[in-house]
Amino acid sequence: DAKTTQPPSMDCAEGRAANLPCNHSTISGNEYVYWYRQIHSQGPQYIIHGLKNNETNEMASLIITEDRKSSTLILPHATLRDTAVYYCIVRARSYNTDKLIFGTGTRLQVFP
């Protein structure tokens, strides 16, 4: 299973872009990169996912390098409510398996 490496913590000023990096150097060709976040002790919330191309939705953008060994989650205008632990996950999916293993995540603190 491909593992991910993230910095343990990051700070970001409110209104600025938050760029959260993730390394997944052992990712396989058919494995997707997923991002979730967890606020306090709530259940994790899905943010975005991608395979090869960059992706954007109403919450964030996902930039995946051409070799797919790393990615960056971008929150374009961070707010105080974006303070959370952000998890980068490689999803190992095939016909009869679909494993989703969380790493240790990055604790993002957005300050006023």
Next chain:
Amino acid sequence: NAGVTQTPKFQVLKTGQSMTLQCAQDMNHNSMYWYRQDPGMGLRLIYYSASEGTTDKGEVPNGYNVSRLNKREFSLRLESAAPSQTSVYFCASIPRDGQGQETQYFGPGTRLLVL
């Protein structure tokens, strides 16, 4: 559309007691998961089910059993609870291809204390 529901929300057990945590989803997802989260730690995968009738071990399966009787429900059973199983348990249901309209693929959690 309730998403993922878990019962109970809280439970206190004595060492050696058994219990089953229930999880249900109404999003017609194939893949379902059970995680545990200890205080200040990340989520660890206990078991998962890629489709109805199949289950596979995750990172920390010892002391647990699961059952995926139908597409909606995925239960987690502790046969003989131990204090080391004190944790918050999250159930998840995730679409196999792409994402649906929901972003809340995880249940609210079950807080379990084993004395």
